[in-house]
Amino acid sequence: MxxxxxxxxxxxxxxxxxxxxxxxxxxxxxxxxxxxxxxxxxxxxxxxxxxxxxxxxxxxxxxxxxxxxPAPVISPTIDIICAVPRPQTLKKILLTSAMMGVSQLHLVRANRTEKSYLQSPMMEPENQLPYLLEGLSQGKLTSLPQITLHQLFRPFVEDTWPDLELASSDDNVLLLADMDTSATVLELPQLKTAKHVTISIGPEGGWIDYEVEHWRRLGFTPFCLGPWVLRVEHALTASLAQVTLANTIV
Amino acid sequence: MxxxxxxxxxxxxxxxxxxxxxxxxxxxxxxxxxxxxxxxxxxxxxxxxxxxxxxxxxxxxxxxxxxxxPAPVISPTIDIICAVPRPQTLKKILLTSAMMGVSQLHLVRANRTEKSYLQSPMMEPENQLPYLLEGLSQGKLTSLPQITLHQLFRPFVEDTWPDLELASSDDNVLLLADMDTSATVLELPQLKTAKHVTISIGPEGGWIDYEVEHWRRLGFTPFCLGPWVLRVEHALTASLAQVTLANTIV
The missing domain is CATH 2.40.240.20 (Hypothetical PUA domain-like; domain 1)
Incomplete structure (x- = not known):
C-alpha cells in the first residue's frame, strides 16, 4: 500500500x-x-x-x-473497451486500470466471451471495488475508474458507443490493439497531441472478424503492440505504456 | 495454452x-x-x-x-536484471519473461530484498520451470529464459556483470527503469539500432541511491516509464513494450 x-x-x-x-x-x-x-x-x-x-x-x-x-493527473486520459474476460483476469484488469489511471472501463461481451463469465460474482460492483482500491493504493491515485458492463456487443457498438460524447470528439483518438497489423502507435501522428485516447482490447483469441469490422467502421485504428502473443492483462499494461509514451513526443 | x-x-x-x-x-x-x-x-x-x-x-x-x-525470433534481444522479488511476484516475472521472449533474467539481491525471499522454494529452478513453461505456451515461444540468481549485490556489479560479454558490447544498450528522470526511451537514439538491450528493474520502493550509483557507473541510462507507480511485474511488461517499440523506429 x-x-x-x-x-x-x-x-x-x-x-x-x-x-x-x-x-x-x-x-x-x-x-x-x-x-x-x-x-x-x-x-x-x-x-x-x-x-x-x-x-x-x-x-x-x-x-x-x-x-x-490535488491528486496527480494522468495524461492523456485513457478509456479502455475490453472484452469481458474470465473472472481471474478481470481482477487483474481492474487493479491495473486503477493503478494506471484508466478513466472509463467498458466491459463488452464478445463472441469469444464465455457465458459463465457474465454470471460470475466478479461482475458485481461490490466485488470489483477491492481490486480497484488496491490498484489506487499501489498507483498513488484516487479516482476510481468508471466501470460499465455491456451485456450485448451489437447494441453497444450500434447505439451506446455512438451516443457517448467521446465517440465523436476530435480530441479522442480511437485505437484497436490488433495482431494483424504491423503499424505501431508511433506511426499514428494524431496520438502526439491527443488529450484523450480510447483503446479496444479483445478477448483471448481476439475479436472475431465481425467485431473487428465494427471497430474499424467506428473509426478505431488498428495498431500492433509487438511481436508477442500476450494475455489480456499484459496487453492492457503494454497498451497503456506504449500509448502514453507515444503521447510524449513533442 | x-x-x-x-x-x-x-x-x-x-x-x-x-x-x-x-x-x-x-x-x-x-x-x-x-x-x-x-x-x-x-x-x-x-x-x-x-x-x-x-x-x-x-x-x-x-x-x-x-x-x-523455426520458432519466432524476438528482436531486439532483451535481458532483464531484476531485484529479487517476493515469491508471488517472481511467479509473474517468470511467466512474463518467458511469454515476452526475455533472453536472460538476472535476479539480484537488492538492499530492499527481504531475506525471506531468498529462502523461498520459488528460488529453486524446478519450482520456477512450470511458470516459464506456462509463459512459453502462452507466448508461442520455445526458448527458456536463462535464470541466474545473484545472492549479493556488490560482487554482481563489481565482478560478475563486468565479466559478461554483453556488459561491454557496443551492440548492447543498458537501461535503468527510474522514476527520478523524465527522459523516455524515445529520447535514446542508440535504442533505434540496438540488437541487444539490458534493462535493470528495481524492487518495490526502488533501488537505493548506492545501487543506482552503481548502475550509472556501469553505463546504465535511466529512463522514465511514465507517470505511474507500478508493481514490479507491470514495470517489466511496460519496459519490454516500450523498449521494443522504440526499437522499431527506422
Whole structure:
C-alpha cells in the first residue's frame, strides 16, 4: 500500500477517520506507525495528502487528515473497451486500470466471451471495488475508474458507443490493439497531441472478424503492440505504456 | 495454452511423444481433440510445429510431430536484471519473461530484498520451470529464459556483470527503469539500432541511491516509464513494450 485510501464510510467528522480492516493492519504491522506518526493518504475520488495517527487500539486506527493536495493527473486520459474476460483476469484488469489511471472501463461481451463469465460474482460492483482500491493504493491515485458492463456487443457498438460524447470528439483518438497489423502507435501522428485516447482490447483469441469490422467502421485504428502473443492483462499494461509514451513526443 | 510445449522427458522415439499431465487434459477437455486431430506444438528450446494426435487413452495422449519450423525470433534481444522479488511476484516475472521472449533474467539481491525471499522454494529452478513453461505456451515461444540468481549485490556489479560479454558490447544498450528522470526511451537514439538491450528493474520502493550509483557507473541510462507507480511485474511488461517499440523506429 503506497497510499492509504480513505472513503466516506471511514469518516468520523472534521477530517477524522477510523479504520479497522487491512489498512489498519498495514499501518500497524507494515508501516509500524505509532500515535503521532504520519501516513500518506488519498481521499477516494479526491485529493491526496498526509494524515497523522491519533490512536491505535488493538486493530483500530484513528487518524486525522492534516494536509491535502490535488491528486496527480494522468495524461492523456485513457478509456479502455475490453472484452469481458474470465473472472481471474478481470481482477487483474481492474487493479491495473486503477493503478494506471484508466478513466472509463467498458466491459463488452464478445463472441469469444464465455457465458459463465457474465454470471460470475466478479461482475458485481461490490466485488470489483477491492481490486480497484488496491490498484489506487499501489498507483498513488484516487479516482476510481468508471466501470460499465455491456451485456450485448451489437447494441453497444450500434447505439451506446455512438451516443457517448467521446465517440465523436476530435480530441479522442480511437485505437484497436490488433495482431494483424504491423503499424505501431508511433506511426499514428494524431496520438502526439491527443488529450484523450480510447483503446479496444479483445478477448483471448481476439475479436472475431465481425467485431473487428465494427471497430474499424467506428473509426478505431488498428495498431500492433509487438511481436508477442500476450494475455489480456499484459496487453492492457503494454497498451497503456506504449500509448502514453507515444503521447510524449513533442 | 496456445502451444503445447514438448520436452525431452515426454519423448518416446522418432518424433513421438506421450503426455499425461495438464497438457493432456488441455488437449482432451479444452481443445477436444480426437485421434487424427492436430495441435500446435513447440519443442522446448527448439522449433515450433504441428503434431497429430495418435491416441487418447483416458488421461494419456500420444502424438506425433508432423512438421516443424523455426520458432519466432524476438528482436531486439532483451535481458532483464531484476531485484529479487517476493515469491508471488517472481511467479509473474517468470511467466512474463518467458511469454515476452526475455533472453536472460538476472535476479539480484537488492538492499530492499527481504531475506525471506531468498529462502523461498520459488528460488529453486524446478519450482520456477512450470511458470516459464506456462509463459512459453502462452507466448508461442520455445526458448527458456536463462535464470541466474545473484545472492549479493556488490560482487554482481563489481565482478560478475563486468565479466559478461554483453556488459561491454557496443551492440548492447543498458537501461535503468527510474522514476527520478523524465527522459523516455524515445529520447535514446542508440535504442533505434540496438540488437541487444539490458534493462535493470528495481524492487518495490526502488533501488537505493548506492545501487543506482552503481548502475550509472556501469553505463546504465535511466529512463522514465511514465507517470505511474507500478508493481514490479507491470514495470517489466511496460519496459519490454516500450523498449521494443522504440526499437522499431527506422
Amino acid at each position: 503506497n497510499l492509504i485510501i480513505l472513503t466516506e464510510a471511514d469518516a468520523l467528522a472534521d477530517g477524522h477517520y477510523e479504520l479497522s480492516d487491512k489498512r489498519a493492519e498495514h499501518i500497524i504491522s507494515v508501516l509500524k506507525c505509532t500515535p503521532g506518526s504520519t501516513v500518506e493518504i488519498g481521499l477516494l475520488n479526491g485529493p491526496v495528502g498526509v494524515a497523522e495517527i491519533e490512536s491505535i487500539d488493538e486493530s483500530t486506527v484513528k487518524l486525522h487528515v492534516k494536509q491535502t493536495q | 496456445n502451444l503445447i510445449i514438448l520436452t525431452e522427458a515426454d519423448a518416446l522415439a522418432d518424433g513421438h511423444y506421450e503426455l499425461s499431465d495438464k497438457r493432456a487434459e488441455h488437449i482432451i477437455s479444452v481443445l477436444k481433440c480426437t485421434p487424427g486431430s492436430t495441435v500446435e506444438i513447440g519443442l522446448l528450446n527448439g522449433p515450433v510445429g504441428v503434431a497429430e494426435i495418435e491416441s487418447i487413452d483416458e488421461s494419456t495422449v500420444k502424438l506425433h510431430v508432423k512438421q516443424t519450423q
